[in-house]
Amino acid sequence: MTYTLALLQMTANEQKNVQEELLLDRIREAARKGATVICLQELSNTLYFCKDHKTDIPSLAETIPGPYTDKLCKLARELKVVLVAPFVERSLPGVYYNSLVVIDRDGSLLGTYRKMHIPDDPGFHEKFYFRRGNLGYKVFDTSVGKIGTLICWDQWFPEAARLTALMGAELILYPTAIGTLEHETSEERAAFRDAWRTIQRGHAISNGVFVAGVNRTGIEDGTSFWGGSFICSPFGTLLAEADEQECILMADIDRSQVEQVRLTWPFLRDRRTDSYSGLLD
Numbered sequence: 001m002t003y004t005l006a007l008l009q010m011t012a013n014e015q016k017n018v019q020e021e022l023l024l025d026r027i028r029e030a031a032r033k034g035a036t037v038i039c040l041q042e043l044s045n046t047l048y049f050c051k052d053h054k055t056d057i058p059s060l061a062e063t064i065p066g067p068y069t070d071k072l073c074k075l076a077r078e079l080k081v082v083l084v085a086p087f088v089e090r091s092l093p094g095v096y097y098n099s100l101v102v103i104d105r106d107g108s109l110l111g112t113y114r115k116m117h118i119p120d121d122p123g124f125h126e127k128f129y130f131r132r133g134n135l136g137y138k139v140f141d142t143s144v145g146k147i148g149t150l151i152c153w154d155q156w157f158p159e160a161a162r163l164t165a166l167m168g169a170e171l172i173l174y175p176t177a178i179g180t181l182e183h184e185t186s187e188e189r190a191a192f193r194d195a196w197r198t199i200q201r202g203h204a205i206s207n208g209v210f211v212a213g214v215n216r217t218g219i220e221d222g223t224s225f226w227g228g229s230f231i232c233s234p235f236g237t238l239l240a241e242a243d244e245q246e247c248i249l250m251a252d253i254d255r256s257q258v259e260q261v262r263l264t265w266p267f268l269r270d271r272r273t274d275s276y277s278g279l280l281d
Helices: 016-032 067-079 152-156 158-166 186-207 256-264
Strands: 002-009 037-040 082-092 095-103 109-114 138-141 146-149 171-175 210-214 217-220 223-226 230-232 238-241 247-254
Touching: 002 016, 002 210, 016 037, 016 067, 016 247, 037 171, 037 210, 067 082, 067 095, 082 146, 082 171, 095 146, 109 138, 146 158, 152 158, 152 171, 152 186, 158 171, 158 186, 171 186, 186 210, 186 223, 186 230, 210 247, 230 247, 238 247
Parallel strands: 002 037, 037 082, 146 171, 171 210
Antiparallel strands: 002 247, 082 095, 095 109, 138 146, 210 230, 217 223, 230 238
8 A cells, every 4th residue: 555645844933823824734735735644843833942941831732632633633534634743742730741643534533652762952952841751652553554653852763763663663753853053064064964864764774664754944043953854765765855945745655665675674584682682781
């Protein structure tokens, strides 16, 4: 079975209600172009606010289910698309997660993934705001296929991709917010971007899965988000890639390629789990 994946690479609007309307319009546009699965960028309905410690996070957060997910479920049902939508989740008063939901084509809410690896780097102080994910790694059995979800900093960890693949994922989606700080040179920017793409393509190859990374674009509080969203095959071949402009990036996902590639490169078959105990130290 083949379906069409769309990634929405966008510049965020500082007004949350305006951003949500822009997202809904862009989802409709992607559906008109033939998308069956539509994935939004990390923290899709807000600015990336984690550069410092001053944001009023309660005003940005959503419950699950809640008004925002209700709106997305209704739209997914209307358009008959699978939606992958990241945002700030309010779990309890004062307890927040960097999360996403997966909604099936009939509008049903299949579940939630909470970002497992939380960074604390210059310009990306997420530990101040978010708890570490406590739901484990996730694969969602959608009406079009099995989709695994990880978020941004998760993409640097091969263990996360491997566990998600072992749970049956045919496609791993990485909603992302990554960019360049003011002091970084053009050479550093190019090196970071190349490393970001290379490691994710490596996850595709080593696990025999499709991989897609969707990043935001534009300048927010001095951080220049570089876009560069891409979709690659289980062989690591780039099927579609974006520059720094806003776009709807699309490619066909042929699920039969997963088995074909794994027969050629049977990495999962030849694993030596008896020799990996050191990974737990």
